[in-house]
Amino acid sequence: MVSSTSRLFSVTHARHTGKEHLNVVFIGHVDAGKSTMGGQILFLSGMVDKRTMEKYEREAKEAGRETWYLSWALDSTPQERAKGKTVEVGRAYFETSARRYTILDAPGHKTFVPSMISGAAQADVALLVISARKGEFETGFERGGQTREHIMLVKTAGVNRVIVVINKMDDPTVEWSKDRYEEIHAKLVPFVRSAGFNPKTDVTFIPVSAYTGQNIKERVDKKLSPWWDGPSLLELLDTMPMPDRKINGPLMMPISEKYNSMGPVVVGKIESGRLKKGDSLVLMPNKTPVEVSAIMDETEDEVEKAASGDNVRIRLRGVDDEDISPGFVLTSPNKPVHAVTQFEAQLAILENRNIICAGYSAVMHVHTLTEEVTLAALLHYFDKKTGRKSKKPPQFAKRGQRIIALIETTAPVCVERFDEYPQLGRFTLRDEGKTIAIGKITKLIDPGDQVPDVGGLSLGGSTNAA
Structure with missing residues (x-):
């Protein structure tokens, strides 16, 4: 394209x-x-x-x-x-x-x-x-x-x-x-x-x-x-004041589109770090090693390097066009972006057409990625008056509430904690054409970690029924 x-x-x-x-x-x-x-x-x-x-x-x-x-x-x-x-x-x-x-x-x-x-x-x-x-x-x-x-x-x-x-x-x-x-x-x-x-x-x-x-x-x-x-x-x-660019952070570039032009070309905005022609990088979540064979700026002129905040097109070596999807992240091998199937997030509920409880599914939009997710468990809600976290998990979430939920995806997704990289840690949940909730990722659960004990609320039955 x-x-x-x-x-x-x-x-x-x-x-x-x-x-x-x-x-x-x-x-x-x-x-x-x-x-x-x-x-x-x-x-x-x-x-x-x-x-x-x-x-x-x-x-x-x-x-x-x-x-x-x-x-x-x-x-x-x-x-x-x-x-x-x-x-x-x-x-x-x-x-x-x-x-x-x-x-x-x-x-x-x-x-x-x-x-x-x-x-x-x-x-x-x-x-x-x-x-x-x-x-x-x-x-x-x-x-x-x-x-x-x-x-x-x-x-x-x-x-x-x-x-x-x-x-x-x-x-x-x-x-x-x-x-x-x-x-x-x-x-x-x-x-x-x-x-x-x-x-x-x-x-x-x-x-x-x-x-x-x-x-x-x-x-x-x-x-x-x-x-x-x-x-x-x-x-x-x-x-206007310029935004704070994380130029010295590890490289993270979510891919918004891809096409083939003398090899696979990926398009996106660099959210952290910098890169130059010839760099060896990793394409996550598949951990594919790739090499930068060319960098083009917005006017499609070739440039030698690019940094956080730039919108670029990058021609890659070492990967096939069909093995790249929007939502993948180009990242540095020494400190790659996290790829997880479970994370905890704080959600602000804006609408609820259907009852939002454990087992509820919606479509998550995070950076350039669109992925179906399930709320495996509702962990806490925030008291509106005091702003404190509840000890007991809520049975369901209503409009206007803020909750913490455990979210699961079927395939690994590239995300970060909101506090560290806001662009890779904030998301929306949509269902039936409506924005249901906006969320911030608070904790990443590494594949090796156990799912936290949520008092038997991960409702195996309800997931099967969904």
């Missing part, structure tokens, strides 16, 4: 010279204008030239979709273009005078939440795109709308900074109204707080029009919006 970047852009990119690199995921309701904004950023930062943009505009008009033309710079499959909905995680690349960026454009549509999770798992900053258009904000935000679920998932996926981009400020129902901006701001603040973000330090609000380009690169015209004194979106991104 060729990247959308090389397929779409014939622009020659400046080689990056030690610029800081930030991964940005666009999230939000299906029609909030995420792809349009991505397209506009690529155009305004010079990654897509005028001629290419005009070609997209013409094609979109012929397809009867005039305002989609900017998003065609990101949406790369004919299926996505026909629908105007982004399906896979679209990737694109741009740079400013200060930094270089990878855009991960995640689908907003309900059925595509798993792709959204894998996009967010690779990001440093989330741009939550909100439509200010009357009626559209309300639809995305009410119960069942995707805005709520997305912001919760992004926090779980490990993104600690959010820019809430209030888009479509040029819409006839809005006309850059300060009142409308403040109304949306007031409704979102308690919500981002409840998802675990600190509204003062982790979240920034900014008004834009992705379609007209106002307040994206240059600050919005004072004639349109005399009340906005803040930066433009790109100014804000260029001045």
Whole structure:
């Protein structure tokens, strides 16, 4: 599979010279204008030239979709273009005078939440795109709308900074109204707080029009919006504090996709450590020894080395393409990532369609991995008033509760304790298309260890019945 970047852009990119690199995921309701904004950023930062943009505009008009033309710079499959909905995680690349960026454009549509999770798992900053258009904000935000679920998932996926981009400020129902901006701001603040973000330090609000380009690169015209004194979106991104990169830690790179191009190529974001061409590494959980035969950056230029925070493609020697799956982790032989079939985790229960008790099965999303898991036992619950752990295990878990559970997988999975490597230690559990719980791994149980004694609660019978 060729990247959308090389397929779409014939622009020659400046080689990056030690610029800081930030991964940005666009999230939000299906029609909030995420792809349009991505397209506009690529155009305004010079990654897509005028001629290419005009070609997209013409094609979109012929397809009867005039305002989609900017998003065609990101949406790369004919299926996505026909629908105007982004399906896979679209990737694109741009740079400013200060930094270089990878855009991960995640689908907003309900059925595509798993792709959204894998996009967010690779990001440093989330741009939550909100439509200010009357009626559209309300639809995305009410119960069942995707805005709520997305912001919760992004926090779980490990993104600690959010820019809430209030888009479509040029819409006839809005006309850059300060009142409308403040109304949306007031409704979102308690919500981002409840998802675990600190509204003062982790979240920034900014008004834009992705379609007209106002307040994206240059600050919005004072004639349109005399009340906005803040930066433009790109100014804000260029001045955000950089995340802490574990450059000196052991190498860990979860694989998000793979393809064959003169040998197997794996794609992913390095979460810890560094690597260089010629390195001998291990592909976990299968313990396959591999060698790095080439490293490509976001623009598919070959580079000699890469470090934590980089999004790269790596050609491997010593393994077959079919023996690699998304969710595997490329790691250093001296301190490989853990591969376990049992771990203890703290879960916050968000929904419970079915009774959550020992024997309950759900789908776990952790970094780039999707795996079916079973709650082998519920070990403790936290008292809401005191925050203390119960001595007795709960019989079942209800919405709003925090519990500790023993979780089992059928095949070994590559995970770490949340305290040590947050990106490999936080996960979501989903069931019947809903996010049921968000979790943090607190203890890894080595294959040699005995399952802890849980007072006969590992209910052999219930597992057989499941």
